[in-house]
Amino acid sequence: MKSGAFLFRNPIKKWASESYAELAFFPKNRIVYGFLFCNFTFMKKHLFLLALLAFFTSSFAVDTLEIFALRVQFKQESPDNSLTTGTGRFDSDSDTSNANYSLDPSGHRASAAYWQKHFEFAKNYYKAVSNGNLVITARIFPSGEPYTVNHYIIDYNRTSKKKGEKTAEFDEARSRDYMNFIWDAVTEANRSNDTLDNPFKVPQPKSSNKKRAYMIIHAGASRLVDGGSMGTNNADTPGDFMDVYVVQDYWSYLDTADSERKCAKDIRGMILPGSTLDTLKTIMVTSETASQDGLNWGINGVIVNQIGRELGMPNTYDVVKGISRLGYFDLMDFAGYNAGNGFFPVLPSAWVRSYMGWAKVQTVYPPDSKSLTRNIVAAGSGEGTEIVKVPLAANEYLLIENRERSAGDSAKIAVSYVPASDVAAESDYEVVTKVYPVDSLYTAFEDSICDEKGKCVKNRKKLSGVIVDVSSFDAGLPASGIAVWKVNDWYLREALPYGVTNFWGGDTLRDHQYGLMLTEADGVLSIGKTFKNALGQDAYDYGSGADLIPHWRKGKNSPKDTVWSIKPSGYGNTKTTMGGHTGITVTAKKTKNAHMEKNANAFMGDSVFNFAASSIPVTISWASHALIPGSLFPKNVGLNASVRGAVALDYPEGMSVGAGEKLIVFGSEDGTLQAMSAFGQPLQESDTTVWTRALSLADSVDSVALYRLGSSLGKLLGVAASGDTVYSLHQNKGLAQTVLSSAIDQIQFDRKLAGIANPLVGPMVWNASVFVADNENLYRYKSTNLSKDAFALPENFEPQDMALCPDGDLANVALVGKNAELALYKAEEGRIQKLPSPKIRAKNLFDIKKQSFRIACSDFDRDGKSEMFILGSRGYAAMVRADDSASVVFAPRSFKRGNDGVVDFYDETSPIAIGDVNGDGYPEAVFLGNNLVYAVDRSGVVISGFPIRITKNTPETSFLSDPLIVDVTGDSLPEILVGTNGGVLHAFNSNGKSVTDGFPISAGNFEYGETVHPMAFFVAKTIDSVSGPQLYAFQRRFVTGYNLAKSSALAETDAKAWSVPGSGNGRTNYFDASKLPEPAEVKAVAKIEEFFVYPNPVRGGIANARFSLGMSAKSVTIEFYDISGRLVFSKKLGKANQGNNQIDQMDISHLGSDVYSVRLKVNFDSGKKKEKFYRVGVVR
Known part of the structure; x- marks a missing residue:
């Protein structure tokens, strides 16, 4: 199998997770959290650097989102700086030219027409995701050549500390340098008075149903895939930018003492004198390409993810650790928007779509029969019930959805693209559609197709140019089936103001609290966990068909194991965050028109098969020992x-x-x-x-x-x-x-x-x-x-x-x-x-x-x-x-x-x-x-x-x-x-x-x-x-x-x-x-049934004793003897009852550290005398 196919099956490899964790948010050795929300102030000040976490902006639900995209290039490097990709100009990466990447090809990336094709993909994506409720339009600026800032790329993203510079100072400086780039780019775009060249001179939309957003598209490659298929071990351009969504908090990094820029520092945003906007509060930023070091990687995912942030969708991965939490199954997790090598970003998860108001949720309660069945249609299809909500507790619930890689029951995926020869055409360009079996979409990246005997032929279905549409925007999933999500409303209310749904809770709570979590049907909770591959390198699982129901698995030496349900117990269960039992079972059924799909995940290989259908019956059942049947609880x-x-x-x-x-x-x-x-x-x-x-x-x-x-x-x-x-x-x-x-x-x-x-x-x-x-x-x-x-x-x-x-x-x-x-x-x-x-x-x-x-x-x-x-x-x-x-x-x-x-x-x-x-x-x-x-x-x-x-x-x-x-x-x-x-x-x-x-x-x-x-x-x-x-x-x-x-x-x-x-x-x-049965008569026997001193050893000088007698006693005495047999402590008690007795708070603080023999002497009512010994340690 070629590397392209392998990477499609497991598109985010070692380099991706390490890049996110390494650049980001908190250096690992400086994360000190006592509890989940103990230090959001610290978080707010330091989560800027990579900006994969972008704090929650003022969100809006719109009918039309108009995006003004600014093409920006840098001062040209001469000679080429080896720490960055390219020379600062569009299409200047020699590796890109030599590798001849077939998708998102070089040669025309500086043109406005090229970028219109990418926004065509975004338009089609959000039309499908929103069920037609959102329209994306785009206008590319300037009308001619890109804007040029008067600094090199490395000036905005230096890679090493200065002599004597502390790590915190270095992080602060890099954040400031990056915001200087934003300032310079926007300032350059705001120079002209011509509305064809200045996006900030264009009158603002008058309709409340139309909003405008801004995006910077800069020359150079994204650092996301630096190192290509070899991961961070082969990374060699640390000066490349990461893709950032800039929000209001970030403007505070601007340096007001900068004599060159004369920045007007304002926490509300960047003030633009003479513009129709007045203050720029947020802006999206993306690189011209994500491909480098021999790996063809798309930017469709980055673009739709950035638009999602602008619309108000929160990040769903762990922004503190920089690790995936929802895997391939959500657009707002980095694994999800990089699915299909970044060319096929997946749909937002059920909660995100409902949060945006794009999908209706049907809530079910336990009926008298204690079970019910709902037909759940494919996510984003709009053809029936897409999401079923099952309350677990007061603020926790399940969301159940049907994720299908192919449209309808065709078991095929149609991909539409503009050929490389037409990507710069403004009109009358060709759109080609190729159809792939759902299990063979990876062949879209293959140069050749080989049979089992190793005979290969040229792949005539290999994609080239710019992808503009796909018949199912869940094509990049590893499998189809029913996804069962756990949702914690309280956690989301706490986290959403910071633009996140999940993040690391410190060394105490770690990842035990969450806003969203996929219930992994196979019971192996592997999403977001770190593993080691054969070379000892970190490897990650971002989800597979084994996480969905129904699926079956067959190993070489094991029988077929079919998983139909997610049950009340086990590792993948319907319990609450705190482990509360719910008695709920979720079972998916195989329909007559279902087709089988092979799992597309390198971790699981092809041993897992899923039953996919455009509508899947799902039965939710409640145990007898559970919520009251026929009730509205919780x-x-x-x-x-x-x-x-x-x-x-x-x-x-x-x-x-x-x-x-x-x-x-x-x-x-x-x-x-x-x-x-x-x-x-x-x-x-x-x-x-x-x-x-x-x-x-x-x-x-x-x-x-x-x-x-x-x-x-x-x-x-x-x-x-x-x-x-x-x-x-x-x-x-x-x-x-x-x-x-x-x-x-x-x-x-x-x-x-x-x-x-x-x-x-x-x-x-x-x-x-x-x-x-x-x-x-x-x-x-x-x-x-x-x-x-x-x-x-x-x-x-x-x-x-x-x-x-x-x-x-x-x-x-x-x-x-x-x-x-x-x-x-x-x-x-x-x-x-x-x-x-x-x-x-x-x-x-x-x-x-x-x-x-x-x-x-x-x-x-x-x-x-x-x-x-x-x-x-x-x-x-x-x-x-x-x-x-x-x-x-x-x-x-x-x-x-x-x-x-x-x-x-x-x-x-x-x-x-x-x-x-x-x-x-x-x-x-x-x-x-x-x-x-x-x-x-x-x-x-x-x-x-x-x-x-x-x-x-x-x-x-x-x-x-x-x-x-x-x-x-x-x-x-x-x-x-x-x-x-x-x-x-x-x-x-x-x-x-x-x-x-x-x-x-x-x-x-x-x-x-x-x-x-x-x-x-x-x-x-x-x-x-x-x-x-x-x-x-x-x-x-x-x-x-x-x-x-x-x-x-x-x-x-x-x-x-x-x-x-x-x-x-x-x-x-x-x-x-008096309503209790009469206690059983116990024959009085003059014996000491139990005797001990606690705690053992005694620390702090205070000891207690407990003893049980078979007969009431006239008197009781307790004595401590040291190792030489000398009496060092004695306490005489009064009467003691038949049964349990206790001696509290004996002050033996005068005793030194040693082991002592303790004697209990009892004078029973019968006149008999008994004694019992116990050994206890004392620690001073």
Whole structure:
């Protein structure tokens, strides 16, 4: 095979990627990023040099784009400078003449007619891409010989640093020199008063449907292919220019101290006195040729890419690393616009076309049947549905499109070109069309065609001249088939102002975050990755037929493997950016009129075959454990969600809709309540609309209808419900009662307000009473008429949370305030009593003054009486009896939660959940820490398998919302559900292991920013016709509804579960342990079952110990002995319980570094004495 054919099969080789990476943006050894968007200011200042990244200009959607092209040449070199290609004049490259390149040939490149042929290609390209919505016209300036600047090429692009010049200074100087060229070229073009020679004197278009853009076409070769087929190893003209799109930021590089040019520095652009333009803001720049060093390379791709930037299309490759991200499958990736050796640039990808408003997108949601099929027609054909959108999460979705190399089902590609003899003709020139089998387009570059026996004949279909049209502008793809794209709207909103969709996120996030990504169907994520060839050189994969569906592959020694689908798991999957499971499968089917195509990619060879057709049926299916079938989730509800702000209610009596369902009422941070059905459908007329900026050049805003239960009453503090009534507490307003009623097929409501000047805690609903607290009183409202009783709080008591702690049928209420102060409302006595707070025994354990507190109640020890579990935002935890004595069950101890009181930055305020996690008949308290899930027993000891580390990569913190306890696997034991502010909902079983079957769920969305948006969620049976309970997650402006099909029957109401924040709509924070099965009786045995000291080794001088006893003990003593047997530390404890026990915060800081023997001595209730040893290291 000749080199031309090989390069067509893999057109961007080593030299291309190295050129992009080497010249560009950041020298590799100076990229220091802590996070994705940590230093856009630095980026903006230094990304100029190669200008493959061109920051986002003011974009416009137009009917006609008129391009004024300026031909510019340089001062002629004599002798020829070896660092540049040519002498500075058009057609002056001796290599070009000797190589006799057949396409984009030399000899007439200085003529205006030659360039009109290239713009003819651009016109045809954009007519097809835009479905006829965009017209490209061009006018070439000047009318005679090209403009000439008074400097050599090398003057604008020196290749080495001066003595003592730093790298940053060198980069700055090269940027300034390049902008000097732009200044000189534009100034030269603006000298004449003749509109035939001065493009800036021509009156501007008056029609709003016509816009004008400018392009400089300069003499010389593009540095893109310096070195030819040998790549950068053979590069010898580093002084050549790269193709640049100049935007407003770049004008700041002009040197105002330059006495020769007298530049007027203006960040808005280049001011042109006397012109009709006033200020030139952007300009495209391209070289006369991309061919050099024996490699024939086209500039069609560069031209249509530059026009795309002018129109507002962003770069889609990684502009920081200079590597491909979308490969051949997108025009705005350098691999895509250089496809087919630069002569056959491909179409923009599905998202880019929809962003430009050139292709309509059909959004699909899971139907009742859980699968649907859509016929997707070839991209750019305009003959039906071209793009199908499948939501994955709140701001992520799939875009599915059909990319076909040939037009229709012909399996042929027609290429039209103007022969070399006619390229300078202004009119009456010949246009020749040659047709190629889709698998043989590479022969357009071949001198001769050879058969399998090596017999060769002259290739009469070899192209020559200038290509002006092609029957399919996806001809340069490596294969045809269904492309499935992942799109992240949040990332795009952050990146688009900088003119990009993807870039390197630093050494931490690397390329794990993206705006656009092709889901590689073969599961081998190779696009944009660096490989080594047989010579040890860097090589790159830019995509193949194996990345599309359907395809099959057959190796020499392996059976045929057909890939029809992209599935929920595997490397090429339908998960979200953060790894959230979606349960979605995308399957392409082979049609009767499909034809097979060989893969055209050097990496894959011809072992991959694709089934291509002008219309391909694609089936999207959702697993049972996925989005609720028949729903509209994920759904944008317009306003940011509030923690504990959602409840599921029965429909009001008398309604004609909602049979067998519940409705959802949810609140936003600003206090607005809205309602929807269990499927996300509205239940009333919308009374207002919110507007958001649309991620599109075609539409400026998106509208979201609100379905409000009245106007906002101010910031929401809490929501509770009972029956058909919702209670909401609003800052500075008080308690609102919203009663729902029937309007036949819609709901209606009545609202009352009980004013409270400064409410702090609540509402909590119990037995027809609603409890709310401010800093003076606990209020008990009657649910019937909102009449109230007030009970004075202890002096200076500032409540932060409350919980129902019943004493029989009496609704006692426990309150926790600042500094972990406790108070108990005694229902029988109608008063509030302040309780003694547990004493902190260990010195410097934590600072309770900097913590806020949560409280929950249950009968933890199953003795028929309630206990309070108190939890601080920085790790304080204690348990006391919920009676007048407030006797301590376990003394305050510290867990890794918040910042442990070290710095004033982060407090974990997420509430407590209570449930029987391990099925032993006793409740456990579950809470969240620093990337940890804790489950502690009635003794305050973390149960076996806990704490659980939530993520192994970036730690999760700032949860701020409830964990839940509910069975989601069907094994009858509940799992712990944890929602992160990164939009992922995890499940962990009773052994402390992550549930991986269907989890984690993509229940929200990840957005990096200063404001934390917690995920609030609950589990309830809201739809009788669907198996399993449903999970509803609220984060930011979105709600997601999932079906938990694998849960056991009635999992949400199981006695062991805590499936709704606050233990139900009443938000009582109380777990009724009496409904649990009786704990199995354990025979008391006088033995020490487990004993260890941690951490081991001990660092920092503080040690903890944990031990398990088979019988309660009268006393326990722990002793440390050094290597000589001398007692160096001793601590005597009081009574110890049967089961788990813990010793916190033993101060052994006086001990030196060594290994110590630790003895635990136990005096059991039976009178027996036992002891057990453990060895622990100490490091000072």
